[in-house]
Amino acid sequence: MSDDDLFARLRSYEGCPAASGTGRYPVNTAMIGHWCEVMGHSDPGPAHGGPAAIAPPAMLQAWIMPGPAGADAPGAGRSAAYGELLALLDAAGCTAVVATDCEQEYLRPLRPGDVITFDSVIEQISPRKTTSLGTGHFVTTRTEIRANGEPAATHRFRILKYHPQPTADASRRPRPVVNRDNAGFWEGVAGSRLLLQRCTACGRLRFPWGPGCPDCGSDRWGTEEASGAGTVHSYVVVHHPPHPAFAPPYAVGLVELAEGVRMISNITGAGPADLRIGMPVELEFARAYGPGDAQQLPFFRARRQDAP
Structure with a gap:
């Protein structure tokens, strides 16, 4: 017609x-x-x-x-x-x-x-x-x-x-900003490891990475690898404004890790309408910028037994 x-x-x-x-x-x-x-x-x-x-x-x-x-x-x-x-x-x-x-x-x-x-x-x-x-x-x-x-x-x-606008162009996804405070985190991601910071003065586990402990102010810290298990603490489904790297609607989740800290990530393995607060998720690493680009990012996938 x-x-x-x-x-x-x-x-x-x-x-x-x-x-x-x-x-x-x-x-x-x-x-x-x-x-x-x-x-x-x-x-x-x-x-x-x-x-x-x-x-x-x-x-x-x-x-x-x-x-x-x-x-x-x-x-x-x-x-x-x-x-x-x-x-x-x-x-x-x-x-x-x-x-x-x-x-x-x-x-x-x-x-x-x-x-x-x-x-x-x-x-x-x-x-x-x-x-x-x-x-x-x-x-x-x-x-x-x-x-x-x-x-x-x-x-x-x-x-x-x-x-809706055509399929997203993954090559236009914004790249992470790497600096001296978070370089260790991105080195871990490159090796498919999700590293958290642990304050060696008070024991506080923290994310995102920073130069000092938000509890005691100490600048002494070590790293701890996350297990990758978590649950959806909250999420939003984005319809607008459009971005050339993402095809709406897509979900952005706030994931609570088993270790007790929270991080923001895309939720995969379930459609936006299927997400639920408390849904179990598991960590995965994937290349996110198209063929030939080695940069990968951490994502969270709905656990297979819970995904529709």
Whole structure:
């Protein structure tokens, strides 16, 4: 299908319903108070209750947003037309999505007890655009929001459905900075050994390498080889910003070694959606800069019996 034919099909969905329904919960002081606390308002005032309490205007979308079940949650009401539109974009290779912006117009305050209903339409679909993420189409929906049947707000929400950038170029991966404080660590890596520092004054094991002990300040230390066993202490899945050496989405993990120190590394052997806090991992060394380059890096792989 040519770009012109695809765009014509996409535009045929403009004006079609996108969603409709009723907010899962009426406007209530508990959610208002929680929102204010999360946003750093130490004294939300009337938001804690009373006839004068109102919901902060920027909280508008919270009353109609579906829960973890997404489009299938009670009250979400996504239309068949919107599902068809997304499927058409997926089939065209625009499999990734990112929210780009929203616009809100407030017509009246929302007060505790208000029952929120909404109707959303597919307002506009852009021609194919090229962005730093990849090429794709911007999809704008317009939602009319009512409180107890009265017009309360208009909400426009825009996403980009795009074709992800091509495969990463490993040769462009940033190289480690080697200096006199960490040269011993990188010598160990070259020999497929993960070396940690041990303070000889107080016994503190530390990573990353440094010239002095963060506990006692001593500059006397020795090395100890890590066993390579560890668990995922935390992780993030990176979608943006793009980097030519990495193909998003990819996971960056904070691994807690069996010795008790933590280090940041890529997690391999499991997809980003399969990672879990506490997942056992094991150390491996691999060349990371393409064919013909002897430089290797330490990685952590999900243990085979735990990997999907």
